[in-house]
Amino acid sequence: MKLEQVKEIANAVLYEGYLLYPYRQSALKNRTRWTFGAVYPREYSEANGGMEPWTMHTECLVEGQAGDISLDVTVRFLHLLVRTVVQPELAKDDRLEANASEWSLASRLAGEPLQEGVEREVSVMGLSLRNLLAHPWRVTIEFPxxxxxxxxxxxxxxxxxxxxxxxxxxFILAAEQVDTDLFKLSIEIENTTLETGSVTSRRDIVLLQSFVSTHTILQVRQGSFISLLEPPEEVQTFVRECQNIRTWPVLVGNEGERNTMLSSPIILYDYPQIAPESPGPLFDGSEIDEILSLRILTLTDEEKVQMRQDERTREILERTEALTPEQFMKLHGTIRELRPITEGEIE
Structure with missing residues (x-):
């Protein structure tokens, strides 16, 4: 599977919980970010007793000839920023007067600075397994x-x-041989952003210096990954020895392909797929697309204005408003497979 196709699935992980319905940051539940897989700065983590970890660790198995195998590894996450709208003084006064009669906390929060996410990724391509067996490979993550x-x-x-x-x-890549033509790969992601130790109580502030929704894409050439969920019997001992901390690697691609893995902070099955009926992401895998889409259409004009402030939620709004009746019918439900029921099953 091509990397861009893998990213379509990985983006479902990247943006899960990014903003929840009603998709405006003034909503009370969106005052806390619900994304998974945050890797916090080391100074902050250690100052708080390690409660918020500063590393993420993946281990998986690959089989093949060491001299033939090469690897591509991509670490992806969101880098948050603060978006502040500076309004004319007259507009500020008008807004304050309008909100004076509002008892809603959300109304009073509507003018505050907002957070947005920028996609970041760091990759190493064509890394020889033979070289990796000789010494670990360190890849710097640096964004000014x-x-x-x-x-x-x-x-x-x-x-x-x-x-x-x-x-x-x-992120540090390492490999060791565990059996004939069988190797264990490890990827350790570290956040060493400095000057964060004094931030001890404001999670929303330290997230600005964290890797958010962190995940790893691994691709192998001239080799094959081993499923950690359904491994062959002869390698189950080695699978049990794999340690995955705050992440879990699964095979991605077409059923039966074993050249790509996604290590995700959300536990998935092998070969996860985006439902073909889905018109696009809604950032909330625990909800039903049809219900969320219908609820979006009931938002007030004022709520839609707030929803348009973030580029990604604006895309959700515009896509939902453009849905045709036929597309809505597809969201209502589908049958993936039919099979006959035997007489024994009826009993």
């Missing part, structure tokens, strides 16, 4: 701080400021 200012054409805001803090860390 940034600040951008946008001057929108409309009069609702004079400036939109996006600020992002620096991130630094690494």
């Amino acid at each position: 701080a940034s600040r951008t200012v946008e001057y929108p054409a409309n009069a609702a805001a004079t400036e939109i400021i996006r600020e992002q803090q620096a991130l630094s860390g690494a």
Whole structure:
């Protein structure tokens, strides 16, 4: 399976919990980020007794000839930023007056700075297994701080400021031979962003310096991965010795293919698939697409304005409003497989 196809599945992990219905950050449940797989800065983690871990560890098995096998490894996560809308003083006064009669906490939070996520990925390609057996391979993760200012054409805001803090860390690849033509791979992801030890109580602040929704894509050439869920009997002992901490690797691709693995903070089965009936992500795998889509259509104009503030939730809104009756019918349900029922099953 091509990397871009794998990313379609991986993005379901990347954005799970990014924002929940009603898809506006002023909603109370969206004041806390519900994404999985956060790798926190080491200083912050150690200052808080290790309650929020600063590493993520994957182990899996690959079989083949060591001299032939090469690997591609990609670590992906979200890098959060703060988006602040600077409004004219008159607009601020009007908004405060309008909210003075509102008892809703969400209304009072609507004008606060918002968080957005930027996709980050760091890759190493064509890494020889033979070289990896000789010594571990360290790949640096480094993204600088940034600040951008946008001057929108409309009069609702004079400036939109996006600020992002620096991130630094690494992932370390290692391999060892455990049997004839059988090897164990390990990937350790570390967040070593500095000057975070003093942030001890505000999770929302430290997430700005964390790897959020972290996951790893592994691809092998001239070799095959072993399923950790349904391994052959002869390798089950080696599978049990694999340690996966805060993540779990599964095979991805077409049924039977064994050249790609996705190590995800959300436990999946081998060969996860995006339902063909789904028109696109809704960031909430625990809900039913049809119900969420219908609920989105009931949002007020004011709620839709807030939903449009984030690029990704704006895409959800526009896609949902464009759904045809035929597409809605597909969301209602489908039958994947039919088989005859035997007489014994009826009893």
